[in-house]
Amino acid sequence: MRIRDDGAATAAEALRRQDFARLVDPFRAELLTHCRRMTGSAHDAEDLVQETYLRAWRAYAEFEGRSSVRTWLHRIATNVCLTALDGRRRLPVPAGLPDARPEHGDSAPGPLDGDAGRRPDRDAPLGLSADPADIVVTRDDRRRALTVVWQHLSPRQRAVLILRDVLAWHANEIAELLGTSGSAVHSMLRRARAQLAQAAPTPAGAEVDDLRLRRLLGEYAAAFETGDVNALVRLLTEDTVCERRPAGTRLDGPDEIARFLEHCPAMGECRMVPLSANGRPGFGVYRRSPGGEYRAYTIDVLTITGSGLERIEVLEDRALFRTFGLPMTLAGDHV
Structure with a gap:
């Protein structure tokens, strides 16, 4: 009779779990983004990723x-x-993210495969700067894509569009996943793209060229990090609105915003990490702690027009940092 070596079995199971974790952990951030994009819920994304890992472990x-x-x-x-x-x-x-609305500075979206010859590396985890969402929101004909998808596409249309045009899957791969035919995939893709093409046009005069956009974002971050209230106020339009969520606080105009910033604990005591939310630029704001490290503080989402910074939405839910694939802390010497 064979006697089972429980100790060896336990050790083998532990090694198997370590091997599994080593393979799958690098993809957690982009899976969070994928689940948030698919379901339209930032709060559900974490649970869905956990379910994904549970199914992956079983298989x-x-x-x-x-x-x-x-x-x-x-x-x-x-x-x-x-x-x-x-x-x-x-x-x-997505819950906790800014309401969907047309983004200023975008041209009307067209087909999402305009760069079909440029395929992302599908075998490597995506870093912050190469997140699939950025592939969409940084191209002039794609910036409204995610907002429109969240609101108007069926679940299967959404899956087809994201897998084909964001993650660069082939039609036959998508068909196998969905249990359908390649022609059905192409049909769903055409319908999804047609809905994207119906996005409202950008208001006349609202365009912001890339150079000016980068400059404004850089000056916004620098003003916060150095505590220069005057420099930040110079970026605002006459009717800029600043809203804090979920507190519901609203500040109207440069004067009210300036008075608030003079007492804001993050001014001059923070580091800013760029991000995109619903196709709009923003920052993860990290506030310096007494120990010198920088801790997750708020998510700032910006609306920028040709006149300047028109809207600031401050999201105080720190759980959103993980949703965007951002760490909860930064080292004190982070630049």
Whole structure:
């Protein structure tokens, strides 16, 4: 009779779990983004990623490496999200993020495969600057894409559009995942793109060229980091609005905003990390702690027009830092 070595079995299981964690952990941030984009809920994204990892662990013994780990995880995450969306009548804008509205400085979106010859590296985890959302929001014909998708596309249309035009999957891969045909995938993709093309045009005179946009964002970050209230106020329009959520505080105009900034604890005591939210530029704001490190403080989302900074939305939910793939702390010597 064979006697089971429980100690050896336990050790083997521990090594298997370590190997699994080593393979999948680098993809957590982009899976959070994928689940948030698919379901339209920042708060649900964390639970959906946990469910994705649970399903992946259960199937890990059968994973034979026929696809990359990244593709395998996105396939599981997409199915998890489609299950979560089943039966919903409306796909909401992500909770805690700014309400969907046309972004200033965008041209009307066209087909999302305008750069079909440029495919992202599908085998490597995406860093902050290469997040799939940035592929969409940094191209002139794509900036409204995510907002429109959240509001108007069915779950399967959303999956097809994101997998094809953001993650660069082939139609046959998407068809296999959804249990349909390649022609059905192309049909859903055409309908989804047609809905994107119906986005409202940009108001006349609201365009902001890339050079000016970069300059304004740089000056905004520098003003906060150095505590220069006057420099920041110079970026504002005459009717700039600043809103804090969920507190519901609203400041109207440069004078009210300046008075608030004079007592803002983050002014001159923070570091700013750029991000994109619903196609709009913003920053993760980290406030210096007594120990010298910088801790997650707020998410600032900006609306910029040709006249300057028109709207500042300050999101005080620190859980959103993980949703955007940002760390909760930065070292004291971070630049």
